[in-house]
Amino acid sequence: MPKCYILLFMHHIQQRQIEAFRAVMIAGSISAAAANLNITQPAVSRLIRDLEAEIGFQLFNRVRGRLVPRAQASKLFHEVERVFVGLDHISRVAQDINAESEGFIRLGTVSSLNKLCASVVLPEVLAVHPRLSVIFDTESTERVLDLVSLRHYDIGLICSEYVPTGLFSVLLGRGDAVAVVAQEHPLAQKECVSMEDLSRERLILPGRTSPLRLSLEKTINAANINTSNSIEASLANGCRLASSNLGVTITDPLVAKTSSAKVKILKLEPAMSVSYQLVRLEKARPTGPSALFEASFKTAIEKLLN
Structure with missing residues (x-):
């Protein structure tokens, strides 16, 4: 967990309160959040209550002993993730500079494309760039798009015609169900x-x-x-x-x-047409490993569909 102070709209909010809030949103329960943070469940509950008192509104509904996120919690979590993702990115850049690596690619893909990525595309890319670091996750289409927009992923792979405003897409191929x-x-x-x-x-x-x-x-x-x-x-x-x-x-x-x-x-x-798209934030033509990844994936899809 990056150690820095997060300044939101209330200067009395503490780092630990934000960490507890984020842990509950990700883990889905007080007990799991406490285990991840290595603190007690009452401590997590207290941090959440203190955070709600500071910001002036309720983040969770208490239902049968569980915390159920309200709409306000989802909005706040979106902004908190932007901060944490940014800090994580800085940390990884520093690690790559220190290790003199070839950089890294953070990749999020839907389940229908992860096997092709793991068995064909990544081996091709890593054969050319052996010192490249890779983060490879499988998520839903909605989650991939959201995390690309948050800069958590450099590249997203989805099966959808729809790409939200603000993201640049490359059509990798089309097939029929x-x-x-x-x-x-x-x-x-x-x-x-x-x-x-x-x-x-x-x-x-x-x-x-x-x-x-x-x-x-x-x-x-x-x-x-x-x-x-x-x-x-x-x-x-x-x-x-x-x-x-x-x-x-x-x-x-x-x-x-x-x-x-x-x-x-x-x-x-x-x-019923199925479209495969690569999404990213930057419209500029990719270079290096990113360019090879895009070209390799497009070729692999074309070979399978034709």
Whole structure:
């Protein structure tokens, strides 16, 4: 934890109060925050109460012994993260200067792209830049975009058409969502499946926060398909569930093609486009490791989709 005083709008706020607030927001509970800070639970509770007294408003609702963040807490946390991320960045720059390294890349990616990144792109980049330091995280699309905007990540990899104002995006490729079934499934005899085919099957759907799920729900609703017996799972687990013959998974084409599960990949009608984008803050053309990373990822996606 960086040791410096954070000056917010109330000069009586103490560093320890902010650390406790941040720990609770990240860990999700008083007990976990106390463990992370190596202090007692009553101490964390007291620091939170003192912070609320200083700023003049309540940050959390107390529900059955738990602290549930209010909207004000989320807004404050956003600003607190900007400060801590900035301090962390300065610390890492100093470490790189001292170590005479080739710099570092902080990378956040959605789950559908992390396997390609780990198995193909990062090995290529590190082979050329062996002294490069890398932070490699897997997050939701919303979280990746938020952390890129906060400068926590230098590069974000997402599967979405939407990129918020203030971020620069590079289209890495486009593909169409696919259906995935066990090799012994009756639909495995087909090359393409329709919504009518799916209406008679148990569907394995991506999580509700996935951009693909939003597109899929529009198509499913238009076809009047009943999803009451569906399974909701992460993209990474969808192919495994399909390989166990538990249903038909609708998933991202890169997830299907990089999965180790023994499945049959089928075209889906009507087509649902999936876009892969790299996002960053700076519009200027990247150089060095960042440029190689971008080029390698684009090439890897093109090879898999074509």
